[in-house]
Amino acid sequence: MNPKITRAVRAGSLLIGGGAPVTVQSMTNVPAEDFDGVTAQIEALAKAGCDIVRLAVPTVECAGVFRLAKERGVSVPLVADVHFDYRIALAAAEAGADKIRVNPGNLGDKWKVREVAEACRSRGIPVRIGVNGGSLDKKLLEKYGSPTAEALAESAMEEAEAFEACGFSDLVVSIKSSSVPEMLRANRLVREMSDYPLHIGLTEAGDDYSGLVKNAIGIGALLSEGIGDTLRVSLTADPIDEVRAGREILRAVGKDPRGYIEVISCPTCGRTKIDLIGLGKKYREAVSGIDPRGKRLKVAVMGCVVNGPGEAREADFGIAGGAGKCVFFRHGVKEAVLDESEAVEFLVRETVRAIEEE
DSSP: OOOOOOOOEEETTEEESTTOOOEEEEEOOSOTTOHHHHHHHHHHHHHTTOSEEEEEOOSTGGGHHHHHHHHTTOOSOEEEEOOSOHHHHHHHHHHTOSEEEEOTTOSOSHHHHHHHHHHHHHHTOOEEEEEEGGGOOHHHHHHHSSOOHHHHHHHHHHHHHHHHTTTOOOEEEEEEOSSHHHHHHHHHHHHHHOOOOEEEOOSSOOSTTHHHHHHHHHHHHHHHTTOOSEEEOOOSSOHHHHHHHHHHHHHHTTOOTTOEEEEEEOOOOTTOOSOHHHHHHHHHHHHTTOOOTTOEEEEEEESSSTTTTTTTTTSSEEEEEOSSEEEEEETTEEEEEEEGGGHHHHHHHHHHHHHHOO
């Protein structure tokens, strides 16, 4: 499928849309008034692979966190999550936020929308219009009877028109639902109706098990159709887990520009004579902090020789288990026999070597 190229907007040093790589977002959950804690979490999220970090800004005073973060050298773009008070958006823009997020109708009167639009235009800051079922305008609920995909799409377009009427068009749109089918339909509708960059994901998706499944289905489906310019995997979990999940989804659909170490492994069965589950987990943890330097490696952790070099011959290298032993193979060709106890360390060394090779 040929994706529809969206308009490009810039948040700090990062392009969103316009054919730029899809980016991963998350949100801090440290109390907003704890500036030191928020800044530390921003840095941790960036280290984990987060491209854009959103911060809740419940008061004008809390907007000062953007100034502090920039003074401390935070380079990842920061988004101010603003509700109800347009003055918070103005303060965040002045303090150095790279993007402002608002809900439709949330800012109030038209003149308040204009104030925010002018403050953002003068500083080159885009606005994200965030729509979800829980904040849908009453008139749209009455019109459609429930937060349908059509209602969500109409809400997004109405708010976009309000900003466009102020001469402001650096907009990103997100349409989220806790329902995968409704989220998919709403995003497809907005993609047909506009060329705004889309921030995709679900809301109220659940924990790091059920929520991850829903996000993977919804986000993965849209990305496979060429829809989506930036994403957040919303989970009732540590925000770093959101980032890791986002990167995994991008890798699964072949859209992660950073490079990655893809681990393939087989299900266990009665032929398995090694601790396959434990070995796979240890290897993933060992390489989770390794920078692949833009390279894409496929590493296999297989349970036996039946599912080893044969089924995993497309892997760059890997291991296949035996009775307390592991065969190490490269592109399906056996190179060494290892004790199970040394297999993970051996794989890690080979991984580092493959990354460092020119």
